[in-house]
Amino acid sequence: MSDTKEAIRSAILDKIPGADVVVDAGSGGHFTIQVVSPVFAGKNMVESQRLVYGAIAHLMKGDGAPVHAVDKLTTKTP
Numbered sequence: 485m486s487d488t489k490e491a492i493r494s495a496i497l498d499k500i501p502g503a504d505v506v507v508d509a510g511s512g513g514h515f516t517i518q519v520v521s522p523v524f525a526g527k528n529m530v531e532s533q534r535l536v537y538g539a540i541a542h543l544m545k546g547d548g549a550p551v552h553a554v555d556k557l558t559t560k561t562p
Contacts, residue, residue: 488550492517492540499539504562513552520560532559 489507496505496519503521510516517536524532536557543551 488513488543489515491543492551495543496536496539500535510555513550514555515551515553516556517554518558518560520562522561524559525561529559533557535559 486509489509492507492515493505496517497503500519500521500523503519503523506518508516519536523535527535536559537554540551540554543549
């Protein structure tokens with residue numbers, strides 16, 4: 485599970501460099517993600533969350549995807 489947490493974190497940092505990313509694992513491929521970045525300034529919640537989901541989309545595709553669901557996604561500016 486820690487490999488998947490690191491894969492999520494790395495994917496987000498690739499798209500949002502310098503972000504503060506916290507990933508917590510639940511059960512069955514469910515995760516909680518918090519991302520803090522100045523990139524979110526001026527964006528509404530949906531726009532901010534789309535940036536994060538776009539970064540991890542490849543981890544959520546297919547039947548054998550390591551990420552089954554994101555139970556909670558929080559995006560904030562510093």
